[in-house]
Amino acid sequence: MPSADPPLVEARGLARRYGAVRALAGVDLTLRRGEVLLVLGPNGAGKSTLLRSLAGLLRPTAGTVAIDGRLLTREDPDARRPIGLLSHQSLLYDELTLMENLVLAGTLYDLPDPPALARAALAAQGLAQRADDRPRSLSRGMQQRAAIARALLHDPALLLLDEPFTGLDAVAGDRLRELLREHCTEGRGMVIVTHHAGEAWELATRVGVLLQGRWAFESPRPSDMAEFHRTYQELARG
Amino acid sequence: MGRMLRLVFAIAGKDIRLELRTRTSLLSAAVFAALMLVVFNFARDPTAVATLDLAPSVLWVTVSFASVVAMNRAFTVERENAAFDGLLLAPVSRELLYVGKYLANLAFVLVVEAITLPLFVLFFNLDLGGAFPPLVLTLLLATAGFVAVGTLFSAMVAKTRFAELMLPILLLPFMVPPLIYAVKVTVPLLARRPLSEVIPGLNFLAVYDVVFLTLAILLFPAVVDE
Numbered sequence: 001m002p003s004a005d006p007p008l009v010e011a012r013g014l015a016r017r018y019g020a021v022r023a024l025a026g027v028d029l030t031l032r033r034g035e036v037l038l039v040l041g042p043n044g045a046g047k048s049t050l051l052r053s054l055a056g057l058l059r060p061t062a063g064t065v066a067i068d069g070r071l072l073t074r075e076d077p078d079a080r081r082p083i084g085l086l087s088h089q090s091l092l093y094d095e096l097t098l099m100e101n102l103v104l105a106g107t108l109y110d111l112p113d114p115p116a117l118a119r120a121a122l123a124a125q126g127l128a129q130r131a132d133d134r135p136r137s138l139s140r141g142m143q144q145r146a147a148i149a150r151a152l153l154h155d156p157a158l159l160l161l162d163e164p165f166t167g168l169d170a171v172a173g174d175r176l177r178e179l180l181r182e183h184c185t186e187g188r189g190m191v192i193v194t195h196h197a198g199e200a201w202e203l204a205t206r207v208g209v210l211l212q213g214r215w216a217f218e219s220p221r222p223s224d225m226a227e228f229h230r231t232y233q234e235l236a237r238g
Numbered sequence: 239m240g241r242m243l244r245l246v247f248a249i250a251g252k253d254i255r256l257e258l259r260t261r262t263s264l265l266s267a268a269v270f271a272a273l274m275l276v277v278f279n280f281a282r283d284p285t286a287v288a289t290l291d292l293a294p295s296v297l298w299v300t301v302s303f304a305s306v307v308a309m310n311r312a313f314t315v316e317r318e319n320a321a322f323d324g325l326l327l328a329p330v331s332r333e334l335l336y337v338g339k340y341l342a343n344l345a346f347v348l349v350v351e352a353i354t355l356p357l358f359v360l361f362f363n364l365d366l367g368g369a370f371p372p373l374v375l376t377l378l379l380a381t382a383g384f385v386a387v388g389t390l391f392s393a394m395v396a397k398t399r400f401a402e403l404m405l406p407i408l409l410l411p412f413m414v415p416p417l418i419y420a421v422k423v424t425v426p427l428l429a430r431r432p433l434s435e436v437i438p439g440l441n442f443l444a445v446y447d448v449v450f451l452t453l454a455i456l457l458f459p460a461v462v463d464e
Contacts (some may be wrong), residue, residue, distance in 0.1 A: 056327055058464045074332065074459050081329040091324035093315070095259040096252070105247040108328035109243060135319065150324070 006069030007032050008082075008189040009054060016049050017212075023049040024060065025213035033157070035189040038204035038221070040197055042236050046213040047193040051162050051164035054191060056080045068159060081109065084156030089168035090147035091175055092135040098122055099131040109154040121149040140154050141172035148179060159183065161192045165199045177203065186200050197232070201225050209235055245330050249338025255343060256315055263311040271304035271354040278362040293362045294424035298417050300358070301351055305381070306406045308346045309388040313396030322396075322462075332459035340454070341390045347381050351367060353452050368432055369427040372436060375376075376427070379443035381448050382422040387412045390454040394461050 009031040012071040019129035023046045031037055041047050054065055056072040065072045070079035085091070094103045097206070099118055108113025122131050125145040135143055144164070146221045151159065162179075165173050180203055184190050197207070201221070209217035209232055216235045222228040257263055278296045316322035325335055355377070359366060367374060388409050395404040423439035426432075 012404055023310070052464070055323075057323055076332045077329045079329075080327060083327060085323065085327055087320065087323075089320035089323075091321055091327075092319050093252070093256060093319050093321050095315075096255045104248060104252050105324065105328070108245065108325070108330055109328070110245075199315065 006066065008035075008068055009191070010066045011054065011063065012048065014053055014060050014065065015062040016046075016053060016058065017061045022213050024053065025062075026063070027210075027215060029054075029157075029187045029208075030105055031191065033189055034184070035205045036184055036192065036200075036203050037199050037206045037208060038197065039191060039193045039208050039210060041210035041216075042197070042233060043195075045210040047210055048162055049213075050210065051160050051191060051193050054158075055083055055085050055160050057085075059144045081154070082157040084151040084154070084159045084165050085162070086147055086159065088150040088164065090135055090143050091150060092143070092146060094134060094136045097132045097134055098127060098138075101135070101146070102234075105150050105153050111154060116151075117153060121153050122146070125149045131207035133214060134215075141168045141169065142173075144168055144172060144176065148176070152183065157188050159188065159190045161187070161190060161194075161200075163194055164192070165194065165196075173199065197229065211235060211238075242334055245334050246338045247336060249325070249330075250264070250345070252342040253315070253339065253342030253376065255313070257311075257342075257346060263308045263351060267304045267350045268353045268361035269272055270307050270457045271300050271350060274303065275354070275361050277359050280310045289362050289364070290425075290428050293358070293364065293428055294343055296352075296362070297358050297424060299423050300354055301377070301381075302384070302410075302413055303406075304354060305352050305388065306382065306409060308350050308384065309343050309392050309409075310402050310405055311342050312389060312392040314401060317396065320451045325390070326462060330460055333455050336393075336455055336458035337387065339393070340386060340451075343389050343392075344382065344385045347385055348378075350376050364428065366428075367430070369430060371442075372425050372433060373424065376420055376423045376436075376440065376443070377441060379447060380416045383416045383443060383446040384409070384413045384451065386447065386451040386454045390458055390461060393458065412450075416443055419443055419446075 004224035007030045009029060011027060011029040014027040016022050027050060039047050049058060053060050067079055068082050069075060072079050104123055106117050111117055119131065122128050125148055126146055127142065127149065130138065130142065135146055138146065147181065164176060168176060180190065192203065193208045194200055204221045207219065207221050207228065208215055269323055282292055391405055393409045395401045395408065419439045419442045423436045426435040
């Protein structure tokens with residue numbers, strides 16, 4: 001039974017091994033509505049593993065994840081409903097048109113009138129004219145906008161972003177930042193995984209640094225990014 | 239129930255639409271089946287081995303290998319743009335996801351068989367007559383079973399580097415029991431012997447379907463959850 005006002009994300013003791021490699025080693029995370037957590041760390045620190053665990057795409061070796069008060073388990077697929085995922089991969093089928101991709105997503109989320117919602121979502125991303133085109137015929141920036149339309153189609157309360165700025169030019173990056181700023185209202189939350197703090201610094205309300213599968217730093221966003229950057233470099237060097 | 243059916247058909251419909259756009263699996267499997275039948279037709283010596291002795295084995299060898307070709311693509315299409323993550327992320331149970339993929343695979347293999355069967359009859363100059371309906375039933379029952387296993391293994395090997403090589407290695411041993419019984423049923427059917435002779439074989443195929451479809455549905459979540 002969900003509690004009265006549960007955190008949007010509550011992860012406890014998350015651990016994950018890949019054979020002998022320990023990707024996550026007991027990570028706790030609480031994210032409330034309106035918060036944006038920026039997760040940084042060098043390659044292999046466990047950032048993507050953490051994100052995939054929060055999305056329910058990866059089964060942790062130990063620990064639990066609850067989204068909006070509901071534990072993510074195999075037996076409760078509906079617990080994944082509040083989650084949206086945006087990564088540097090579009091999650092779109094290349095052989096389906098943008099419209100078909102979004103209608104499929106709308107059907108899987110059991111949304112009312114998926115074609116109308118799909119049209120509106122594409123229009124919101126400036127892709128109304130490309131609705132009948134296939135993703136592979138679009139530029140990288142347009143593909144990312146189509147991926148955003150898909151990720152936001154069901155109006156997720158929690159948006160998980162895995163390196164969302166990868167491959168985007170400056171204009172497309174700014175556009176994405178603006179869109180994320182608009183998306184993150186009081187009722188929603190975001191976890192953004194990236195290598196470069198500057199890409200999403202202004203969006204973040206909290207910053208975490210993962211090193212060897214553990215939090216090496218986790219606090220409200222420091223006011224001075226340059227100062228934080230020096231701290232981060234020291235942490236990463238060990 | 240209505241929602242479950244809608245989800246299953248959305249997933250199966252998506253796979254069928256993808257296949258109709260590319261025709262990769264169907265075309266390669268159908269060409270493969272036709273080539274096998276041509277080779278068997280010209281390689282056999284009708285004076286040495288009677289057609290009725292050889293035909294059932296040829297039919298099932300052709301169907302089994304063509305099915306593996308058709309099923310190979312079931313999960314490799316999901317790797318493009320990490321599209322499978324989109325399915326796994328949706329509030330849809332893994333079991334329904336399996337059933338959707340299974341139905342699409344079943345449709346592909348049945349289409350390949352629908353192309354193979356007339357070619358088989360033509361090349362072997364067979365008069366099926368009254369044997370046609372029970373032969374179709376045999377094809378349906380055998381196919382339903384090995385497609386159940388094939389869909390599970392296809393998901394299992396999709397993330398490996400040699401998915402197209404691994405699928406037949408894993409699947410063929412599990413195809414042996416239904417293939418043996420399918421051949422055992424086809425022999426008396428083509429020889430126009432009484433239907434009572436084929437009932438035990440058909441029963442075995444039906445039991446195989448129920449057992450392996452149930453096992454595959456139960457095991458699929460563990461296979462796709464990393």
